[in-house]
Amino acid sequence: MSAKGGAGRKLPSARWLLIAACLIAAVTMIGSMQRRPITDVRLPEAVAAAEEVDDELAEPPYSDIPRPLRPHRFPASLSPDEREFWRQPDGGGLRPCVRPSAAYVAESPKVVAEVERYLIVVVSGGLNQLRNQICDAVVIARILNAVLVVPILQVNVIWNDFSEFMDIFDAGHFKKVLAGDVKVVASLPAGHAHKKPSEEKHIPFHSEPQWFLENFHRRLQEEKVLLLRGLDARLVEDLPRDLQKLRCKVEFHALRYARPIQVAGRRLGERLWTPGPYLALHLRLEKDVWVRTGCLPGLGPELDEEILRARSLAGPKLLTSRKNLTYAERRAEGMCPLTGEDIARLLLALGATNRTRVFWAGGAPYGGERALAALRAAFPLLFNKESLATRGELAPLRPHANMLAAVDFLLCLNADVFLPSHGGNMAHVLQGHRAYAGHRKHITPNKREIAALLAKESVTEEEFRRRVRRAHGEEAMGAPQLRMAKKGRDVVAFPVPECMCRKRARGRGRGQGG
Ligand SMILES: *[C@@H]1O[C@H](CO)[C@@H](O)[C@H](O)[C@H]1NC(C)=O
Ligand SMILES: *[C@@H]1O[C@H](CO)[C@@H](O)[C@H](O)[C@H]1NC(C)=O
Numbered sequence: 001m002s003a004k005g006g007a008g009r010k011l012p013s014a015r016w017l018l019i020a021a022c023l024i025a026a027v028t029m030i031g032s033m034q035r036r037p038i039t040d041v042r043l044p045e046a047v048a049a050a051e052e053v054d055d056e057l058a059e060p061p062y063s064d065i066p067r068p069l070r071p072h073r074f075p076a077s078l079s080p081d082e083r084e085f086w087r088q089p090d091g092g093g094l095r096p097c098v099r100p101s102a103a104y105v106a107e108s109p110k111v112v113a114e115v116e117r118y119l120i121v122v123v124s125g126g127l128n129q130l131r132n133q134i135c136d137a138v139v140i141a142r143i144l145n146a147v148l149v150v151p152i153l154q155v156n157v158i159w160n161d162f163s164e165f166m167d168i169f170d171a172g173h174f175k176k177v178l179a180g181d182v183k184v185v186a187s188l189p190a191g192h193a194h195k196k197p198s199e200e201k202h203i204p205f206h207s208e209p210q211w212f213l214e215n216f217h218r219r220l221q222e223e224k225v226l227l228l229r230g231l232d233a234r235l236v237e238d239l240p241r242d243l244q245k246l247r248c249k250v251e252f253h254a255l256r257y258a259r260p261i262q263v264a265g266r267r268l269g270e271r272l273w274t275p276g277p278y279l280a281l282h283l284r285l286e287k288d289v290w291v292r293t294g295c296l297p298g299l300g301p302e303l304d305e306e307i308l309r310a311r312s313l314a315g316p317k318l319l320t321s322r323k324n325l326t327y328a329e330r331r332a333e334g335m336c337p338l339t340g341e342d343i344a345r346l347l348l349a350l351g352a353t354n355r356t357r358v359f360w361a362g363g364a365p366y367g368g369e370r371a372l373a374a375l376r377a378a379f380p381l382l383f384n385k386e387s388l389a390t391r392g393e394l395a396p397l398r399p400h401a402n403m404l405a406a407v408d409f410l411l412c413l414n415a416d417v418f419l420p421s422h423g424g425n426m427a428h429v430l431q432g433h434r435a436y437a438g439h440r441k442h443i444t445p446n447k448r449e450i451a452a453l454l455a456k457e458s459v460t461e462e463e464f465r466r467r468v469r470r471a472h473g474e475e476a477m478g479a480p481q482l483r484m485a486k487k488g489r490d491v492v493a494f495p496v497p498e499c500m501c502r503k504r505a506r507g508r509g510r511g512q513g514g
Contacts, residue, residue, distance in 0.1 A: 265410030334448030
């Protein structure tokens with residue numbers, strides 16, 4: 001086998017030259033790979049963009065809130081397809097880092113001092129809308145150098161919820177975690193409580209910090225108390241890094257659920273988690289979702305008629321966008337929530353089987369059991385919080401839609417794999433939390449491709465599987481994504497690069513390159 005022996009067999013010399021050249025090239029390549037500094041190894045874009053910090057500067061994740069239950073190890077009996085289904089994405093070793101810059105820290109004593117400027121915010125909507133508005137309220141208080149009064153939850157008739165901040169969140173914890181960023185008080189001090197506060201209802205969408213300063217700083221100086229409401233998407237997505245980190249700190253650390261929710265979430269969570277891996281679905285199959293999206297539930301002409309009727313009564317203002325598309329066009333564009341049947345087909349193609357344990361979160365599906373039939377047929381081990389709970393266990397939370405939504409939130413957070421059937425606040429907030437917890441598998445369904453494949457009759461089972469898998473690459477499975485890769489992304493849904501860092505490669509000192 002030696003070169004000498006080969007030459008003895010009189011091989012054409014050109015061929016030998018070629019082999020030698022390849023050998024030299026290979027040796028050179030290996031040599032240069034070894035010499036190349038570690039940071040030049042190609043990292044996924046999102047991982048490479050994250051700041052490098054020394055190990056001791058990276059926060060231990062979840063030191064101040066209960067850690068989500070960890071993903072399972074694979075049981076030995078799984079098929080290769082099932083292994084693929086449960087496989088976690090490569091998180092690139094990114095870890096939470098919300099520690100602010102030295103300049104921010106130097107400013108902080110002034111901000112948290114005893115100032116006589118109070119910001120009151122009234123937040124409204126479903127659980128995850130509340131979370132988003134509260135994050136921005138804290139940041140606005142910081143920008144305005146004002147004391148934040150614990151947010152007031154607007155009584156919500158749609159969600160049938162009359163809870164207060166303290167029913168849903170742990171107010172003491174909120175105050176403590178943010179102590180170095182913003183001063184938070186439970187209520188206005190007596191000297192200010194009697195006056196009607198100055199109120200501003202018309203904040204333009206996506207306003208810059210400068211806008212808040214120009215419009216409110218003076219007013220706060222003079223009137224001392226400012227009341228804001230309707231903060232949904234009013235603060236711009238792109239903020240200086242320290243303020244992004246503050247958003248993350250509120251979302252991922254300060255907004256801990258109140259004790260009764262934690263207890264219920266823990267209890268049901270362990271019941272669900274202990275037997276093995278599970279998938280969580282966030283289903284959007286409620287009647288109002290079908291009405292508002294301009295889509296149809298696909299459960300037969302009767303139910304479709306009912307939705308069309310409800311929509312014509314509500315008028316076109318309820319449709320989300322592009323009013324002139326027909327249902328078929330909307331579905332083809334990927335604008336419709338996935339139905340139970342779509343989800344079953346998708347999951348089976350991705351490697352789930354009839355022994356996959358499935359938890360579903362969400363409101364009552366329109367059409368009742370019929371809407372779940374395809375899912376239940378494919379996945380007999382199908383649960384929701386009601387079926388997991390023993391009698392009376394959820395009773396204390398039941399009057400509050402947002403408290404029940406919080407239990408769903410925790411059960412989805414713990415899941416090995418999460419799939420939302422349609423976007424929305426819950427899907428986004430969970431995507432962020434699961435990324436922050438170490439990029440746990442989050443499936444973003446390619447609804448356009450799924451609709452196209454299901455509309456064609458000639459697609460074989462094998463072809464369907466192949467095309468579905470091709471349409472769901474690593475990023476659709478929850479691998480790190482750069483927030484700025486698309487416009488309008490929120491840092492609490494995409495915490496890279498502002499709120500997650502990577503560990504500095506060994507042997508490279510601080511301040512060197514980076
Ligand atoms: C929708 O279609 C109607 C007529 O079919 C047309 O008058 C209207 O301008 C269209 N609207 C949009 C937003 O395209
Ligand atoms: C699950 O599917 C297998 C075949 O893939 C079948 O043999 C088995 O009976 C099914 N189990 C249930 C509970 O449906």
